[in-house]
Amino acid sequence: MPDEIFDNEYYTLTDEDGVESEYELIGSLDVDGQTYVALIPVEENDDDSDEANYVILKVAKENGEEIFETIEDDEEFDRVADIFEDEIFSEFDYDEDVEAEEE
Numbered sequence: 581m582p583d584e585i586f587d588n589e590y591y592t593l594t595d596e597d598g599v600e601s602e603y604e605l606i607g608s609l610d611v612d613g614q615t616y617v618a619l620i621p622v623e624e625n626d627d628d629s630d631e632a633n634y635v636i637l638k639v640a641k642e643n644g645e646e647i648f649e650t651i652e653d654d655e656e657f658d659r660v661a662d663i664f665e666d667e668i669f670s671e672f673d674y675d676e677d678v679e680a681e682e683e
Contacts, residue, residue: 588604590602590604590605591605591648593635593648601622602621602623603621604622606620607668608639609660609663609668611660614638614639615638616636616639617648618636618664618668619637621633621634636661636664637649638650
């Protein structure tokens with residue numbers, strides 16, 4: 581069961597090259613006491629893929645503030661991604677969203 585599903589929470593993320601991009605928070609969950617978030621880019625991708633592109637990040641504390649960190653461990657990432665797929669993303673009907681945009 582997902583911990584939370586969010587509507588209209590946006591974050592600006594800065595990549596390692598200093599490029600900023602805006603993301604919308606689409607879900608959050610706790611796994612073994614660690615909080616993770618799933619974000620989807622606000623701008624649509626230019627590729628022709630029908631799949632949604634999203635990122636999963638770990639929530640950490642730095643100087644008393646919550647920050648998002650990249651998940652470095654592949655096994656940890658795969659485990660968390662599977663949980664997001666099963667518990668949160670399975671609730672979305674992407675085909676319905678695409679059809680609504682086309683009308």
